[in-house]
Amino acid sequence: MTSKGLDMSVTIDVLVVDDSPLMRRIITSLLESDPCIRVISTASDGQEAVEKVRTIRPDVVTLDIEMPRMDGLEALRQIMQRTPTPVVMLSGVKEAAAAVRALELGAVEFVPKPSGNISVDLYKTGDELISKVKLATLVKLDRALESKTGPLAPLSPPLGRMRGRPWMLAVGASTGGPRALGYLLRRLPADLPAAVLIVQHMPANFTNSFAQRLNQRSPLHVAEAQDGQEVRVGSAYVAPGGIHMAVEKERGRPIIRLQDTKPVNSVRPSADVMMISVASLNGPCSMGVVLTGMGSDGAEGLAQIKAAGGLTLAQDKESSTIFGMPKAAIERGVVDGVLALSKMPRAIVTAMQEAKCHE
Structure with missing residues (x-):
């Protein structure tokens, strides 16, 4: 894909990352039901995902959280540091803290699997996943990464009591x-x-x-x-x-x-x-x-x-x-x-x- 706009004549190349072979097939089939999306590769864990993002340069990554060798959060952190790429989290993890952490690390969106890690009913969230993969192509990651916070200097002297309505x-x-x-x-x-x-x-x-x-x-x-x-x-x-x-x-x-x-x-x-x-x-x-x-x-x-x-x-x-x-x-x-x-x-x-x- 040469443009980050939602040009319907341009194909969005996606890397699908999930430790389940069944889920990789389901996700691939669902995404490719849209003519604008092509799954160019898959990965079974975070370590493989980091390497494939570097070598094949997908437009968007769908990324699970719970995986062997390297989980999705660590993979996300390394992807954003090494080869910044729009990432849509697709996970059955029920802990909200993990989803929030992924968004803080730079994931564009988080799509929950409807029935946990193995969700054969993923079609229930199919429209949401496809729309968010397309949305991810609009993200300007150089701008997103500029918001990373370093050491914070004091903002201002103490304000003290201020009169009037708060x-x-x-x-x-x-x-x-x-x-x-x-x-x-x-x-x-x-x-x-x-x-x-x-x-x-x-x-x-x-x-x-x-x-x-x-x-x-x-x-x-x-x-x-x-x-x-x-x-x-x-x-x-x-x-x-x-x-x-x-x-x-x-x-x-x-x-x-x-x-x-x-x-x-x-x-x-x-x-x-x-x-x-x-x-x-x-x-x-x-x-x-x-x-x-x-x-x-x-x-x-x-x-x-x-x-x-x-x-x-x-x-x-x-x-x-x-x-x-x-x-x-x-x-x-x-x-x-x-x-x-x-x-x-x-x-x-x-x-x-x-x-x-x-x-």
């Missing part, structure tokens, strides 16, 4: 988001005068583990959001997968409401739903940020925050893994600043220090 920082992300959010939250100070609300498009059984991973690395307290939970400054709340998250006021306090309503922008949770509620509740003391991701979720949310007098930021093309969500917001004209991911944390803090937030 800020609400609303952040939306999709493909490439786990790494981008990890970078962002590691750099925001513990005394940030804001509550942070996060929508990351992710399956329902992954988000709690994802929040725990963020909590281990962030000066802020990070947790998966719960219905009726009070929203507090210095904490970050990750929307659970499969359900919308909004904020509202109850007895004078901001609380989280989880809403099992229809998908918005074909996703649930939706950044738009969360951001619109933030704009309505917190007005000019709202800040919206759209990070890397496919689609247009978050554009309407930023529009509402901007209309309420708040501030809006979007990740730039050069540092985005996929420039879909930021681009949609920018093209609507609702973004106050377009920034590289590396500049985003300081810009957020500076804005909160300098902008006047009124009741």
Whole structure:
């Protein structure tokens, strides 16, 4: 494949990695049911996968986790270091932590096998797997890898007590988001005068583990959001997968409401739903940020925050893994600043220090 765009006249060459000969045959047959996909080779363990990625240079790799000699996570780490290639994880591993770790290491997407490691019913997730393999060709891995974090210098002097209503920082992300959010939250100070609300498009059984991973690395307290939970400054709340998250006021306090309503922008949770509620509740003391991701979720949310007098930021093309969500917001004209991911944390803090937030 000579182009990373979804050109239907171009064949996507795929390396299938799984320790089961049966699963390799099933995955190959499923992928090649799409005329745009060709499986050019297979591998039975991580060590073989690393070597084949180097020698045959596939466009995309599908990668299992539990394998002999070298597991999928170690193989993923070595592939990203040695021969960066878009990887879609395809695994029966039930531990969400492993899936989240794969996304942090640079996997584009994670597709769970429906019935464990040996899933003869893989056809149930066939459309999802094919679409994510195609999506992987859009990923700019040089940009994805630039988000790797080295030693972090102090972000700023202590903010101290700030007068006025606390800020609400609303952040939306999709493909490439786990790494981008990890970078962002590691750099925001513990005394940030804001509550942070996060929508990351992710399956329902992954988000709690994802929040725990963020909590281990962030000066802020990070947790998966719960219905009726009070929203507090210095904490970050990750929307659970499969359900919308909004904020509202109850007895004078901001609380989280989880809403099992229809998908918005074909996703649930939706950044738009969360951001619109933030704009309505917190007005000019709202800040919206759209990070890397496919689609247009978050554009309407930023529009509402901007209309309420708040501030809006979007990740730039050069540092985005996929420039879909930021681009949609920018093209609507609702973004106050377009920034590289590396500049985003300081810009957020500076804005909160300098902008006047009124009741």
